[in-house]
Amino acid sequence: MVAIATEATMQKSRGRKTVRGLTATLQAAPLALVLGFFFLLPIVMIAVVSFWDYDFSTLYPDFITTNYSDTLGSWVTWKTYLHTLKFTAMVWAATLFIGFWVAYFLAFHVKSAAMQMVLFLVCTVPFLTSNIIRMIAWIPVLGRNGLVNTALIHMGVISQPLEWLLYSEFAVVLAMVHLYTLFMVTPIFNTLMRIDRSLIEAARDGGASPWQVITNVIIPLAKPGMAIGTIFVVTLVMADFSTVQVMSGGQSASVALMMKNQMSLLQYPAAAANAVVLLVLVLLMVAAILRVVDIRKEL
């Protein structure tokens, strides 16, 4: 009798479990469908097309490797990759430095929660406005007759306007730092806010100087946030073409810009081969960073 009863409940609960599993599957279906069609399928398609042949107007399904040998065999490609990596390293170092100290200030020096929220929003709002406008905004500041040059000439620091401020690699890096630092601030701030304050008390009681607290307690605990920020910044800079194009005035190159130029010439298979190489490189970098942190735990 008891056995039958438990059997019945078990069956019932098993039934409920499948219903729940089915609900969850149905709830996840829209996301899966959208990403399947607009993300996974396009990636697969790029991989396929990268082996196709083409002329000035059409693509011919084929299996040739010349798209890869052309791009990887060219010295220009390698130089462009190195160039892009250089931008990435410079922007990464700058955003990590700025991002950490801004987040640290917000998390540990601003005492009231309301003030913290307001200052954090002040940092966040520009992220929700147009990237291109934020790039264009540097023109009156950095240009030949821009604010910086005028100010420096007035102060007598220089006699001729500095030419390398705008339309230069400096301008590209500056604009990228301007655009992407927030992607560092947010995740680092998030991890810093979750640090148990008693750990810091303990370190202080143990005789650690404020600087030792930062290097031995806070920075190690902030690593997951830094890793997530790094993923954002690295992937954004590796994929950037507009900042490089606008801020260098067409004098500098990046991998994505090279791809964009191939696309405008309708050389899709060549662009696709480049896309595959770039994708593999970016995913390898992300995988390396993910060895430091489990992002699912960090949400």
Place this chain on the structure above:
Amino acid sequence: MHREKRSLGFYVLATFFGLFVLFLYGPLSAIIVLSLQGPDGGLTFPMNGASLHWFANLFEQQAVGDFAASFQRSLILGLMVMLVTVVVSLLAGLAFRRRFYGAAVLFYTTVGSLVVPSIIVSLGIGVVFQELGLPPAWYSSAFGAHLTWTLPFGVLIMFAVFNRFPAAYEEAARDLGASPWQTFRHVLLPIIAPSLIGVGLFGFTLSYDEFARTLMAAGTFNTLPLEIYGMTTNVTTPVLYALGTATTVFSLTIILAALGTMILLRRRQTR
């Protein structure tokens, strides 16, 4: 409790933070000021007169670019993306609270959609539409391209929300005899409503300003960011700044409205 004395470190960091805010907003305020120049104004300081000439100019026929139509397209597209992002992210967030087949794969695909370079997604969608014989357009291919960027943000926000969601409320509702739908409608939904507005805000603004993914997927008619991107190389009058100011003010209005609604909802909850 004694009041902690502000250390030297505080002042150094406060100055650093101040400079950072100046760095964020300084250039933007420069173009706002320069957009208010007279008809003879140029792209740099000093100001050449003061007027609303360049804002009036926005509504006139342009040699390059059609602002009104592209703004309308971007607005509609942004609203479409916002709606779909909120609904799909909420559903996915609910799904991820339970186990389902392929959950891990779907999670990593979502994260992947965030890290794969935009231009690759754009190229891929362009090629898929071409091979399927579908004409790319802002409301089809570009719409999908935007979703690959907004959905990961939406889903990750929902993840964070549900990770902190106290299960006790739902259990209490269930114990009092509420059906799953009633629990969702009267308990869960009101609690997470502010977060949903946040997701909607992300969905709209990210779509409204997006162009790297739109590039190969927009078809014949441009969205506003593509129009502006095209202008950067061949427009040399402050009309560019006027357009920048107008669209930034529009974005700021949306952001403030969303934040205001979120605060209002939170306040009503605590009462």
